[in-house]
Amino acid sequence: MKWLSEIGEYCLFLKSVFTRPIKWRIFFKRLVNEMQLIGIDSLLIIMVIATFTGAVAVIQTAFNIDTPWIPKSLIGFTARQALILEFCPTILSLILAGKVGSLIASEVGTMRVTEQIDAMDIMGINSASFLVLPKIVAALLFFPILIILSIGFALLGGYLVTVFTDLLTVAEYVDGLHLDFNPFSVGYSMIKTVVFAFLITSISGFHGYRIRGGALEVGQASTRAVVDSSIFIIIFNLILTQLLLS
Amino acid sequence: MITVEHIHKSFGDKPVLKDVSYTFETGKTNLIIGESGSGKTVLMKSIVGLIVPDSGDIKYDGRLFSQMNGNEKRKLRYEMGMLFQGGALFDFMTVEDNVKFPLDMFTDRTEAEKRERVQFCLHRVNLTDAHKKMPSELSGGMIKRVAIARAISLNPRYLFCDEPNSGLDPRTAGLIDELIEEITAEYNITTIINTHDMNSVLKIGTTVAFIYKGNLWWQGDKKSILNTDNQELNDFVFAMELTKRLKK
Numbered sequence: 269m270k271w272l273s274e275i276g277e278y279c280l281f282l283k284s285v286f287t288r289p290i291k292w293r294i295f296f297k298r299l300v301n302e303m304q305l306i307g308i309d310s311l312l313i314i315m316v317i318a319t320f321t322g323a324v325a326v327i328q329t330a331f332n333i334d335t336p337w338i339p340k341s342l343i344g345f346t347a348r349q350a351l352i353l354e355f356c357p358t359i360l361s362l363i364l365a366g367k368v369g370s371l372i373a374s375e376v377g378t379m380r381v382t383e384q385i386d387a388m389d390i391m392g393i394n395s396a397s398f399l400v401l402p403k404i405v406a407a408l409l410f411f412p413i414l415i416i417l418s419i420g421f422a423l424l425g426g427y428l429v430t431v432f433t434d435l436l437t438v439a440e441y442v443d444g445l446h447l448d449f450n451p452f453s454v455g456y457s458m459i460k461t462v463v464f465a466f467l468i469t470s471i472s473g474f475h476g477y478r479i480r481g482g483a484l485e486v487g488q489a490s491t492r493a494v495v496d497s498s499i500f501i502i503i504f505n506l507i508l509t510q511l512l513l514s
Numbered sequence: 515m516i517t518v519e520h521i522h523k524s525f526g527d528k529p530v531l532k533d534v535s536y537t538f539e540t541g542k543t544n545l546i547i548g549e550s551g552s553g554k555t556v557l558m559k560s561i562v563g564l565i566v567p568d569s570g571d572i573k574y575d576g577r578l579f580s581q582m583n584g585n586e587k588r589k590l591r592y593e594m595g596m597l598f599q600g601g602a603l604f605d606f607m608t609v610e611d612n613v614k615f616p617l618d619m620f621t622d623r624t625e626a627e628k629r630e631r632v633q634f635c636l637h638r639v640n641l642t643d644a645h646k647k648m649p650s651e652l653s654g655g656m657i658k659r660v661a662i663a664r665a666i667s668l669n670p671r672y673l674f675c676d677e678p679n680s681g682l683d684p685r686t687a688g689l690i691d692e693l694i695e696e697i698t699a700e701y702n703i704t705t706i707i708n709t710h711d712m713n714s715v716l717k718i719g720t721t722v723a724f725i726y727k728g729n730l731w732w733q734g735d736k737k738s739i740l741n742t743d744n745q746e747l748n749d750f751v752f753a754m755e756l757t758k759r760l761k762k
Binding site: 290291294378379382383384386387389390391392393 | 562563564587588589590591592594596598599600602603604605616618619620674
């Protein structure tokens with residue numbers, strides 16, 4: 269029954285996080301800082317991973333659709349669908365769970381064990397809201413931008429494959445990208461991203477905030493933050509896919 | 515003045531505080547002493563509201579803490595300053611921003627007024643050239659001084675210090691003690707200090723409460739503590755080789 273008690277604690281934590289900030293000016297200042305830490309600092313890793321994932325997706329698809337009966341433009345189509353619907357929102361969110369989740373849990377956890385959170389509580393500041401709300405809002409605003417960019421870089425990775433190999437021509441790839449494009453697939457990808465952004469930041473913040481102990485517990489909380497975020501991303505991926513695409 | 519009445523607190527089936535009643539006086543440095551694990555930190559955390567006692571009352575100048583609503587408790591917190599054992603400075607802020615933080619959060623002063631107040635507080639703790647430094651660049655004594663500056667930035671009525679001298683050399687520890695004593699008298703603050711440093715007790719212990727196994731075992735001041743016949747207190751006070759030799 270420990271998990272049930274943890275879910276209860278998590279709900280109470282969210283209740284204290286979603287309260288009105290004491291000073292909006294300070295909230296926006298922190299929001300900008302968090303966008304830098306959570307979003308802009310993740311740009312490089314997202315660009316690199318997305319580009320290589322896109323390239324691999326095109327190569328894998330080309331090797332598996334190796335028949336003259338299927339037009340080669342379908343390689344671009346299949347890679348595009350896989351990248352927009354699954355690879356970019358889900359796989360890159362899992363990567364972000366590792367990078368951003370551990371950052372949040374260790375930052376908040378260190379503040380807990382060094383009594384910085386107690387100092388805020390004694391001042392009369394809602395520490396959960398002050399520390400975690402800007403992180404959640406920053407992720408909700410910035411993760412969709414990261415995923416849109418990652419889709420662009422993944423498609424670019426696929427394009428580079430067509431330029432440097434003879435698996436298919438650039439024209440066939442571009443034809444495939446245009447083929448039967450439904451803008452809802454991008455909307456679906458964004459909905460998933462927003463949900464994953466919320467899960468990553470709130471779960472990681474929760475694990476960091478409830479730490480009792482010292483440096484060892486900070487490490488353990490970071491690990492749990494990444495593991496739990498990843499598990500919930502996978503579970504919610506299934507639920508959202510069923511709800512939105514069925 | 516802060517009054518605690520019949521405070522009880524247990525963790526699981528282990529009682530940590532047993533019927534503790536005491537009055538901490540205004541304008542004085544009130545020391546809580548005791549061995550590690552005696553319950554003095556739990557007592558202080560109960561007073562500041564970080565731990566909710568199982569029973570008993572805490573009164574801030576007659577205002578009963580348990581009967582305050584959320585808004586009243588928030589207002590009371592603006593009247594508190596606390597110095598933590600490790601300083602608890604926000605490590606993502608400079609010294610200046612740490613001291614300015616309570617002013618940013620709870621006042622509508624202009625930026626110039628806030629900077630003037632920060633300047634005053636840092637000058638008061640004899641730190642005038644550390645404004646732009648990060649906490650990681652400060653020594654232990656400087657961290658404590660910045661923490662005191664932050665604690666007094668909103669002119670608190672109540673100042674709580676949890677082991678203010680831990681990890682400091684005797685000379686710096688003495689300076690921190692003097693600073694706390696001066697500020698207490700200067701602003702007529704009710705100061706509660708949690709310590710097991712006998713130097714502090716003998717230097718600034720205007721009132722001293724000895725906690726032993728969760729009970730208020732003895733109360734007095736820095737003069738009477740050396741002449742008491744309380745066995746447990748004597749064991750505590752004269753545990754150090756230096757104090758033993760002095761007694762001889």
